[in-house]
Amino acid sequence: MSSSSNSRRQFIKQTGKAGIAMASMPLIHTLGGLQLREEVNYIQQPLPYSFNALEPFIDAMTMEIHHTKHAAGYTKNLNDACVAEKVDIKTTSIIDLLESISKYSTKMRNNAGGHYNHELFWQSMQPAPATTPTGEFLKEIEKSFGSFADFQKAFTEVAKNRFGSGWAWLIVNEKGELAICSTPNQDNPVMDIAETKGNPLLGLDVWEHAYYLKYQNKRADYISNWWNLVNWKFVEDRFNPFKL
Numbered sequence: 001m002s003s004s005s006n007s008r009r010q011f012i013k014q015t016g017k018a019g020i021a022m023a024s025m026p027l028i029h030t031l032g033g034l035q036l037r038e039e040v041n042y043i044q045q046p047l048p049y050s051f052n053a054l055e056p057f058i059d060a061m062t063m064e065i066h067h068t069k070h071a072a073g074y075t076k077n078l079n080d081a082c083v084a085e086k087v088d089i090k091t092t093s094i095i096d097l098l099e100s101i102s103k104y105s106t107k108m109r110n111n112a113g114g115h116y117n118h119e120l121f122w123q124s125m126q127p128a129p130a131t132t133p134t135g136e137f138l139k140e141i142e143k144s145f146g147s148f149a150d151f152q153k154a155f156t157e158v159a160k161n162r163f164g165s166g167w168a169w170l171i172v173n174e175k176g177e178l179a180i181c182s183t184p185n186q187d188n189p190v191m192d193i194a195e196t197k198g199n200p201l202l203g204l205d206v207w208e209h210a211y212y213l214k215y216q217n218k219r220a221d222y223i224s225n226w227w228n229l230v231n232w233k234f235v236e237d238r239f240n241p242f243k244l
């Protein structure tokens with residue numbers, strides 16, 4: 001790596017941390033030497049598609065309630081907790097906060113996780129038809145899991161078996177390897193308290209609020225339909241080292 005790319009990267013990291021107004025400036029999230037795009041700040045972003053865009057796999061009413069009530073609530077409560085616990089959101093990135101979440105309250109943990117997880121979740125979906133991973137990223141999936149179908153099977157099992165509310169994740173761990181894991185409630189693999197740590201590439205919300213109106217108790221059907229909606233371009237962009 002040249003020193004000019006080093007300093008530019010450092011510049012972007014610091015610029016990104018300088019203020020929440022720079023929403024379009026990606027932060028570089030480093031873990032084990034691997035660099036990823038990091039574009040979540042403290043503000044809830046508009047959905048990148050309409051409430052009904054994910055029909056028939058996720059219904060418009062679920063999307064509207066999920067985005068405008070549940071997720072909006074996490075964002076509001078996160079900002080309230082930051083005021084109460086004196087977190088300067090102009091100088092503390094969401095990643096910084098999550099990586100030291102054990103220092104804060106349960107309210108902070110639940111809502112910082114809830115905000116970050118949902119901001120990723122909306123972006124990681126797109127209207128059908130289904131897409132699949134390509135290129136180098138597909139090769140990584142095959143290296144780690146055997147095939148794309150084997151990966152989907154393993155991820156589906158983890159998502160189905162998460163007891164109660166939580167998330168299933170595809171992460172890149174500290175060794176730069178792909179892995180599947182799961183977290184309870186609104187925890188995520190960025191948190192210092194997480195059992196399995198890593199950079200989230202793709203997360204699936206398996207809280208009942210994400211599917212109950214259409215699927216009731218049939219979480220497995222929600223998961224199998226959700227595969228039609230994964231935005232693999234977004235996931236791949238998070239995996240590919242950020243070249244400057």
Ligand code: MN
Pocket residue numbers: 066070118205207209210
């Ligand atoms: Mn949710």
